[in-house]
Amino acid sequence: MSDHLQDLLAREADRVDVPAPPTRDVVRRGRAIRRRRRALGGVAAVAALGLVGGAVHGLGSLTDSARTVDPASPLPAGPVYAVGNEVTYAGGRASGTVEDPAVKSLYYTSVGILVRHGENALSDGGGPQRFSLLGADGSVTRLALTTRDAVHATDPSLPYVAYAEEVDGVLEAVVRDVGVDEEVARVSVGPTRAEGFPVSLDGDLLYVSEGYGGEVHAVDWRNGSVADSGLPGVDDVAGGLVTSWEGGVPMVVDVATGATVLSSEAPGYFDLSPGGRHAMFVDEDAEADVDTASVEVYDVASGEHVTLDGPGYEWGWTPDGDPFRIDRESGELTTCVASTGDCTSTDIDLPPASGCARSTVNSAATPPCEETGDDLRLGGRAYES
Incomplete structure (x- = not known):
């Protein structure tokens, strides 16, 4: 293909008006999930048994091709990880350092790696959470964002970080553009008395849980609409899929169709790849023996899977x-x-x-020494409970 033709195609692609996701349809499908689960209980059990036995039976087809292909990442391919305050990426060929003793977690965005860092590597009760953006060119930009005990989420195809917080008894969902370091949306979800607000971001939709195990709100952060998602819970979101559970059964649900794509009767959880093409299942019973622990990585569309040695907490996802x-x-x-x-x-x-880590931002002559534990952090993994 000639450079001229490639340029014309790229310009036409930029002109395409991509509509916002159909919020009402998504919410309607979410509400149907519980009803669908009751009606298809026997089928779901077969699917669960199939997963334990090694073959997955999907309860619905994925008609959206975007859900079967991980989006191209602007970040160099290869593992992303941090030890202490140094982030290594591009398969070990590049690195960047943040102005704090330790990295707490790493997130993928369309404008670079978002680094959450602080005085230690702890997430829960670990003190102030500060943020920096690591660009593909190795640049490190400190952001004007500080949170405490908040759960954060990104969509690898977007330049945003989202989280929720209580302000004077009201639950507010917040979206911030990390590329320009500005808050772009703040939506009032409603009064709350809960503690802790897990969030997941997928395009224009932000899933906000009212406490742990509470109601899950579907927030269209662009137009400010809020509705009950109907989902029993949300752990992870990618490409129109959510990892959820019901009655202790972990599952992957296609929100657009309401279909349970993967499920298991084994105790554990699913973890989606950045684009939602693959899902890793971690059997928590098998984790008891680190020497023999393994995980199953499923192709969400086909149900085919491979087995990888090692406990689930040792596995992360590359940007691709x-x-x-x-x-x-x-x-x-x-x-x-x-x-x-x-x-x-x-x-x-x-x-x-x-x-133990000593602060690089504390101006005291003898900065405090804080316990950090294992300060290795992998990209694509959640370190917030």
């Missing part, structure tokens, strides 16, 4: 949707192809796990 793992003791980095299970391993230099 492949699982990777770091063995802290051996210093071995393993990256796998999600669709085939083929893996490659390399040795990396890692400092020993930090048990």
Whole structure:
């Protein structure tokens, strides 16, 4: 294809008006999920048994092709991880350092890696949470955002971070553009007495849970509409899919159709890849034995899966949707192809796990020493409860 033709196609693509997701339809489908689950209880049980046995039976087809292909990431391909306050990305070929002793978690956005950091690597009760944006060119930009005990979410295809907070007894959903470092939306969800507000972001829709295990609100943050999603709970969102549960059964649900795409009777949880093409299932019973623990990585559209060795908490996702793992003791980095299970391993230099960190932002002559535990953080993993 000629450069001229490529340029014309790119310009036409920019002119395409992509409509906002049909909020009412999404909410309607969400409300139908409970009813659908009761009507299809027997079928859901078959699907769950199929998953445990190794074959997944989807309860609905994914007609949206965007849900079967992870979006191209502006970030270099390869694992993203942090030790202490240094973030390594692009498969170890680049790095950046934040102005704090430790990184708490890493998020993928369309404008770079969003780094949540602070005095220690702890998320719950770990003190102020500060943020920096690590660009693909290695630049590190400190953002004017500080939160406490909030849960944050991003959509890899967008330049936003979202979270929820209580302001004078009212639950407010907040969306901030990290590319320009400005708040772009704040939606009043309603009065609340809950504590802790898990959030998930998927395009124009922000799912806000009223406490842990409480009502899940579907917030269209662009037009300010708020509705009950009808979902029993939301852990993760990507590409129109949500990881949820009902009656202790973990599942992946296609919100647009209300179909349960994956489910399991084994205790555990699903974790979606950045674009929602793959889902990793972690069996919490199997996690008891670290030496024999493994995870299953499913192709959401086909139900095919591969098995990867290692406990779930050691696995992250690259920006382009492949699982990777770091063995802290051996210093071995393993990256796998999600669709085939083929893996490659390399040795990396890692400092020993930090048990104490001294502040680089405290001006006192003898800054405080705080417990940090294991300060290794993987991209694509949630470190907020």
